[in-house]
Amino acid sequence: MWGTGITHYSAVGGRAAILTGMESIRFGRRPGRGVQRVMTVGSAALASLLLLFLVAPLVGVVGGWGAAGVRALASDADLRGSLWITLQTATLATLLGAAGGIPLAYALSRRRFRGRALVSALVDLPLVVPHPVAGIALLIVLGRDTPAGRALLTAGLQVTGSRTGIVCAMLFVSAPLLVSAAREAFDRVDPRLEAVARTLGDTAWTAVRRVTLPLAGRGLTAAAIVMWARAISEFGAIVVLTYNPKVVSVLSYERFTSFGLDDALPVAAVLIVLALVPIVVLRAVAAPGALPGSRG
Amino acid sequence: MIALDGVTATVGDFALREVSFEIGQGSYGVVIGPAGAGKTTLLEAVAGIVPVRAGHVRLRGVDVTRQAPELRRVGIVYQHSYLFPHLSVLENVAYGAHNPALVPEMLERFRLDEFVDRDVKSLSGGERQVVALARTLATSPDILLLDEPFAALDPRSRITVRRQVRALHAERGMTVLHVTHDFAEAGRLGHRVVLLERGRVLQVGSPDDVFHRPSSAAVAEFIGAENVVLGRIRVVRSSTAGTAKKADDADDADTATTATTATTAITATTKTATPRERMVEFSSKGLTLHAVSDMPDGEAHAVIRADEIALAPARRESSMRNQVAARVVEVASAGVIAHVTVEAGGVELVAAITTRSAEELGLAPGREVVAALKATAVHLC
Numbered sequence: 001m002w003g004t005g006i007t008h009y010s011a012v013g014g015r016a017a018i019l020t021g022m023e024s025i026r027f028g029r030r031p032g033r034g035v036q037r038v039m040t041v042g043s044a045a046l047a048s049l050l051l052l053f054l055v056a057p058l059v060g061v062v063g064g065w066g067a068a069g070v071r072a073l074a075s076d077a078d079l080r081g082s083l084w085i086t087l088q089t090a091t092l093a094t095l096l097g098a099a100g101g102i103p104l105a106y107a108l109s110r111r112r113f114r115g116r117a118l119v120s121a122l123v124d125l126p127l128v129v130p131h132p133v134a135g136i137a138l139l140i141v142l143g144r145d146t147p148a149g150r151a152l153l154t155a156g157l158q159v160t161g162s163r164t165g166i167v168c169a170m171l172f173v174s175a176p177l178l179v180s181a182a183r184e185a186f187d188r189v190d191p192r193l194e195a196v197a198r199t200l201g202d203t204a205w206t207a208v209r210r211v212t213l214p215l216a217g218r219g220l221t222a223a224a225i226v227m228w229a230r231a232i233s234e235f236g237a238i239v240v241l242t243y244n245p246k247v248v249s250v251l252s253y254e255r256f257t258s259f260g261l262d263d264a265l266p267v268a269a270v271l272i273v274l275a276l277v278p279i280v281v282l283r284a285v286a287a288p289g290a291l292p293g294s295r296g
Numbered sequence: 297m298i299a300l301d302g303v304t305a306t307v308g309d310f311a312l313r314e315v316s317f318e319i320g321q322g323s324y325g326v327v328i329g330p331a332g333a334g335k336t337t338l339l340e341a342v343a344g345i346v347p348v349r350a351g352h353v354r355l356r357g358v359d360v361t362r363q364a365p366e367l368r369r370v371g372i373v374y375q376h377s378y379l380f381p382h383l384s385v386l387e388n389v390a391y392g393a394h395n396p397a398l399v400p401e402m403l404e405r406f407r408l409d410e411f412v413d414r415d416v417k418s419l420s421g422g423e424r425q426v427v428a429l430a431r432t433l434a435t436s437p438d439i440l441l442l443d444e445p446f447a448a449l450d451p452r453s454r455i456t457v458r459r460q461v462r463a464l465h466a467e468r469g470m471t472v473l474h475v476t477h478d479f480a481e482a483g484r485l486g487h488r489v490v491l492l493e494r495g496r497v498l499q500v501g502s503p504d505d506v507f508h509r510p511s512s513a514a515v516a517e518f519i520g521a522e523n524v525v526l527g528r529i530r531v532v533r534s535s536t537a538g539t540a541k542k543a544d545d546a547d548d549a550d551t552a553t554t555a556t557t558a559t560t561a562i563t564a565t566t567k568t569a570t571p572r573e574r575m576v577e578f579s580s581k582g583l584t585l586h587a588v589s590d591m592p593d594g595e596a597h598a599v600i601r602a603d604e605i606a607l608a609p610a611r612r613e614s615s616m617r618n619q620v621a622a623r624v625v626e627v628a629s630a631g632v633i634a635h636v637t638v639e640a641g642g643v644e645l646v647a648a649i650t651t652r653s654a655e656e657l658g659l660a661p662g663r664e665v666v667a668a669l670k671a672t673a674v675h676l677c
Binding site for chain 2: 190192193195196197198199200201202203204211214215
């Protein structure tokens with residue numbers, strides 16, 4: 001049928017071109033069955049190779065040195081100390097990130113203001129900066145010889161070489177993930193629900209508390225877990241800002257450079273298991289009905 | 297009372313522009329317009345959900361243009377109900393109720409007692425809409441905004457819920473502003489109709505006024521006028537209201553005569569002449585019609601309801617102003633009504649007559665007939 005159309009409209013260039021295009025869609029050569037099978041098998045093989053590439057090193061470390069890592073937790077005070085610091089600082093960074101990031105995500109999701117696109121881009125910027133560079137940038141702003149650093153010192157907060165520095169580094173590199181995920185969570189809640197709540201007597205804050213937050217709750221929890229997981233595994237920015245006290249990632253690096261692979265592997269296994277925990281929790285949270293307020 | 301004065305509001309690329317109208321205290325106003333006309337935005341501007349950039353919104357005589365939605369004491373029910381999905385039916389209905397006694401009252405009134413513990417996601421579209429209505433009414437608003445609230449309902453539920461809304465309106469003396477795209481629904485419910493298109497008000501008036509005196513061809517087409525014809529007006533003679541009335545009387549007498557014959561038009565409702573109106577001639581192609589209008593010479597649209605056109609086998613001795621030779625093009629019967637398309641002077645007109653009349657007249661494509669209509673049935677705009 002389209003063939004007839006092309007002949008008929010051949011004098012009308014544009015239309016003929018469109019019809020020719022449609023013919024190619026309609027009657028374009030289909031790959032043969034054998035080629036299709038090769039393409040399917042090839043795609044599956046590539047996907048499997050990638051999966052293997054991603055999983056094999058981690059499984060290798062945990063499988064080979066997981067038990068040694070558990071033993072090291074019992075006998076290695078430095079490892080236990082690093083683990084405690086890592087958990088503390090990652091949790092604090094996540095709480096700080098949530099305190100500022102959730103309102104920011106809400107504003108980016110709900111409000112239309114001038115410069116919104118710029119703010120969005122600025123929030124995402126730390127994600128594309130190499131992490132050692134992020135550490136250097138933080139050092140320039142929060143180092144001892146900077147106005148902000150001096151002000152923090154006066155307030156009793158030393159950034160470099162302290163847990164405060166670790167929290168700052170974790171916050172800088174992982175908060176954008178929380179903002180981005182929280183914004184998606186708010187985007188999924190229809191703003192008209194809030195509007196209806198307002199007409200039913202709620203103030204803006206009350207409507208957010210009674211309607212939006214419960215409905216976005218699962219997404220916000222997932223956002224916080226993603227940030228916490230990212231904070232736990234951070235190395236580059238932390239090592240520039242605060243080598244000591246050591247988080248687990250820095251400790252594994254130090255063991256590797258100072259004592260070799262055998263000493264680094266148990267620490268690495270502990271870190272991998274630690275990173276697995278939030279991933280498992282995240283999957284549980286992602287399941288429908290996993291959290292109160294997740295009925296929507 | 298709801299009064300809008302030059303209201304301009306923007307949502308994304310869409311803008312309401314200088315919208316003005318007033319719905320009296322306790323009245324039932326209906327906003328009609330095609331999809332994308334800005335009907336929902338208009339309601340949201342009244343509710344305070346959409347900020348007003350210019351103009352004023354007055355509720356109960358008070359300027360609330362800058363007031364927060366929760367202070368306006370306005371209830372809104374959307375087409376898609378917008379129930380809170382994390383709450384049960386009971387929790388939804390009780391959400392904004394200041395008086396707890398109203399919750400069981402609303403549950404009973406809308407027969408929701410058996411649903412109270414149900415997850416709102418398990419409800420049907422109609423049930424959800426009823427819950428939304430109960431939730432809003434449990435806050436005792438004296439102004440109710442309804443955004444196509446019956447659109448998602450099946451025909452039976454629609455009748456029931458519409459009856460409930462009308463009963464509540466009558467009982468509580470609420471001022472209602474109801475959005476719909478259905479002119480028939482507007483006519484059934486409203487005291488006052490606001491016709492909106494592309495963010496602008498095209499016409500405000502009683503349903504009868506809008507139906508019989510559409511302000512433009514666009515309005516006429518939207519409300520379903522079957523015959524909207526572009527042509528030119530020529531003033532035949534200046535006239536007082538008396539002359540116009542006389543033309544009406546002559547036509548009415550004539551209609552009374554035809555009422556005994558098979559040529560009877562289905563209804564004989566006509567507009568009433570105003571003092572400035574005079575007899576004019578309206579011409580389009582080879583068709584010339586007499587009409588009563590206050591419009592000057594020039595281009596205009598003639599709007600003629602199909603049920604204002606009577607068909608007869610031949611011209612008859614009558615004072616009916618317009619009797620034009622026509623040829624039947626198509627006869628489409630649907631139950632008791634037949635829509636007959638005739639061609640008169642190069643213009644196609646649709647007449648609605650009873651199917652029985654069409655059969656008695658032996659109407660079929662190609663049949664020569666006379667189309668008759670009163671001068672006052674030709675509305676010019």
